[in-house]
Amino acid sequence: MIERIAxxxxxxxxxxxxxxxxxxxxxxxxxxxxxxxxFRGWWGLINEEMKLLNHRSVSGIINQGGxxxxxxxxxxxxxxxxxKRAFNTVKKNAIDGLIVIGGNGSFKAAHxxxxxxxxxxxxxxxxxxxxxxxxxxTIGSDTAINTALAAIDNIRDTATSMERIFVxxxxxxxxxxxxxxxxxxxxxxxxxxxxxxxDTSTSLSVNGERSRxxxxxxxxxxxxxxxxxxxxxxxxxxxEGAGSAFDIAKKITEMTSLETRAVVLGHVQRGGRxxxxxxxxxxxxxxAAVECLLKGDSDKTVGMRDGKIxxxxxxxxxxxxxxxxxxxxxxxxxxx
Ligand code: F6P
Numbered sequence: 001m002i003e004r005i006a007x008x009x010x011x012x013x014x015x016x017x018x019x020x021x022x023x024x025x026x027x028x029x030x031x032x033x034x035x036x037x038x039f040r041g042w043w044g045l046i047n048e049e050m051k052l053l054n055h056r057s058v059s060g061i062i063n064q065g066g067x068x069x070x071x072x073x074x075x076x077x078x079x080x081x082x083x084k085r086a087f088n089t090v091k092k093n094a095i096d097g098l099i100v101i102g103g104n105g106s107f108k109a110a111h112x113x114x115x116x117x118x119x120x121x122x123x124x125x126x127x128x129x130x131x132x133x134x135x136x137x138t139i140g141s142d143t144a145i146n147t148a149l150a151a152i153d154n155i156r157d158t159a160t161s162m163e164r165i166f167v168x169x170x171x172x173x174x175x176x177x178x179x180x181x182x183x184x185x186x187x188x189x190x191x192x193x194x195x196x197x198x199d200t201s202t203s204l205s206v207n208g209e210r211s212r213x214x215x216x217x218x219x220x221x222x223x224x225x226x227x228x229x230x231x232x233x234x235x236x237x238x239x240e241g242a243g244s245a246f247d248i249a250k251k252i253t254e255m256t257s258l259e260t261r262a263v264v265l266g267h268v269q270r271g272g273r274x275x276x277x278x279x280x281x282x283x284x285x286x287x288a289a290v291e292c293l294l295k296g297d298s299d300k301t302v303g304m305r306d307g308k309i310x311x312x313x314x315x316x317x318x319x320x321x322x323x324x325x326x327x328x329x330x331x332x333x334x335x336x
Pocket of ligand 1: 129171240
């Protein structure tokens with residue numbers, strides 16, 4: 001029987017994590033459960049840093065970015081010794097189930113821990129990278145895209161006024177999701193992402209023709225050709241895992257002799273007030289996760305797919321989420 005659960009946020013913070021914690025705590029209390037809030041993710045479980053949460057503990061946080069429980073990346077939890085200590089905390093505090101709010105790395109860890117120690121673990125996908133397979137979207141990714149988009153709209157003003165090229169670096173070490181989405185929504189002219197090979201060589205030729213993989217020569221060719229057609233600004237979005245905005249901007253200047261500037265948006269994209277979409281997703285999934293634990297579910301994440309709340313086994317959720325890379329990339333080029 002489930003009487004006491006614990007909730008933690010882990011990995012990179014995402015806007016909407018607080019709204020998720022609030023939903024978990026209040027829905028659980030409504031079902032007569034006790035909720036322990038674990039601080040700094042897995043680190044808090046290893047070091048027994050937690051406290052009992054009540055209705056009031058989560059007041060006034062629905063509109064706040066970040067996470068009141070704090071979050072961390074925890075290499076110690078990747079070791080058997082670390083996980084064993086975390087299990088001791090679970091046993092000592094009579095925790096019957098764990099709700100893990102995080103992204104791909106967090107679910108990988110929960111998958112290993114939950115199975116090894118027979119601790120029911122339910123995930124709630126929250127990551128700006130939208131990196132959970134089997135669900136449409138993670139909590140926080142919509143907010144991050146809107147934040148990056150606001151910046152790109154501003155950059156467009158100066159790009160147009162000064163007739164310049166901009167290379168804008170967005171987050172995504174392993175995923176081009178944010179880059180593709182903001183490039184589309186911002187009407188950007190090119191996008192460079194980890195999922196698509198990026199060739200920086202300057203003398204590329206495939207069968208005598210320019211290749212349509214992403215390569216600097218093609219990008220520079222398009223810029224110069226665009227210039228001749230009267231195009232006065234050019235924004236190239238690059239995901240951090242695919243290259244450095246500063247390096248790419250330098251090369252473009254060298255190859256085209258056109259003024260190019262680099263902007264790195266960085267952690268600006270992780271903070272800020274969650275959008276209505278991120279909050280509503282957080283609330284729906286918070287409730288669903290509590291229901292899952294009460295039903296006796298384990299080793300899976302809740303999520304939204306095609307407008308419905310579903311569950312996906314961690315085994316599948318942690319595999320690489322495929323993006324419609326080629327279609328979206330071609331669309332960006334068609335619209336340029
Ligand atoms: O949480 C995901 C993410 O924001 C990635 O997009 C990014 O590569 C990474 O975290 C940055 O991590 P950190 O804040 O630990 O440097």
